[in-house]
Amino acid sequence: xxxxxxxxxxxxxxxxxxxxxxxxxxxxxxxxxxxxxxxxxxxxxxxxxxxxxxxxxxxxxxxxxxxxxxxxxxxxxxxxxxxxxxxxxxxxxxxxxxxxxxxxxxxxxxxxxxxxxxxxxxxxxxxxxxxxxxxxxxxxxxxxxxxxxxxxxxxxxxxxxxxxxxxxxxxxxxxxxxxxxxxxxxxxxxxxxxxxxxxxxxxxxxxxxxx
Numbered sequence: 001x002x003x004x005x006x007x008x009x010x011x012x013x014x015x016x017x018x019x020x021x022x023x024x025x026x027x028x029x030x031x032x033x034x035x036x037x038x039x040x041x042x043x044x045x046x047x048x049x050x051x052x053x054x055x056x057x058x059x060x061x062x063x064x065x066x067x068x069x070x071x072x073x074x075x076x077x078x079x080x081x082x083x084x085x086x087x088x089x090x091x092x093x094x095x096x097x098x099x100x101x102x103x104x105x106x107x108x109x110x111x112x113x114x115x116x117x118x119x120x121x122x123x124x125x126x127x128x129x130x131x132x133x134x135x136x137x138x139x140x141x142x143x144x145x146x147x148x149x150x151x152x153x154x155x156x157x158x159x160x161x162x163x164x165x166x167x168x169x170x171x172x173x174x175x176x177x178x179x180x181x182x183x184x185x186x187x188x189x190x191x192x193x194x195x196x197x198x199x200x201x202x203x204x205x206x207x208x209x210x211x
């Protein structure tokens with residue numbers, strides 16, 4: 001009897017989870033349609049060459065930067081447009097699509113790097129996390145310097161630490177690569193700091209394992 005009750009409880013929970021996933025998927029599909037149709041859009045985003053339509057409530061939901069902008073910075077001087085001149089048009093488009101879909105379909109390395117920068121500037125934490133995950137999953141010897149520099153420039157110590165660990169694991173291959181030689185020449189201090197971390201880890205290992 002108890003087993004039957006537990007089975008029914010599990011089935012109910014499973015169905016509830018399926019419903020929630022379905023609802024979430026439907027909600028995101030509706031949001032995407034809302035963006036594509038531009039129905040009741042209430043803000044224009046002007047870049048160097050293009051103007052995009054969006055919804056303040058959607059932008060505010062994922063970005064504390066936009067939320068502050070709409071509720072504080074522009075509260076006493078309402079406007080129907082904002083300017084974003086520091087990002088390329090394709091980056092702004094992909095950033096906006098993320099607000100409405102929360103997906104990074106068909107993203108490539110360079111695009112993910114630029115989107116990470118945009119996410120950090122406009123404080124879009126979910127996009128920043130997804131970009132970080134993608135970049136770490138696609139980390140190889142030839143691009144490790146690029147990601148190390150990105151993490152350093154954006155003061156992302158967690159990401160920087162993971163990249164440094166990767167470098168420590170594949171140190172010989174990385175330090176002997178042409179890409180690292182060019183990176184070391186351009187960013188000597190950062191390269192030196194990373195190699196010093198490797199040296200310290202090796203020293204600790206030798207001290208703890210003298211034989």
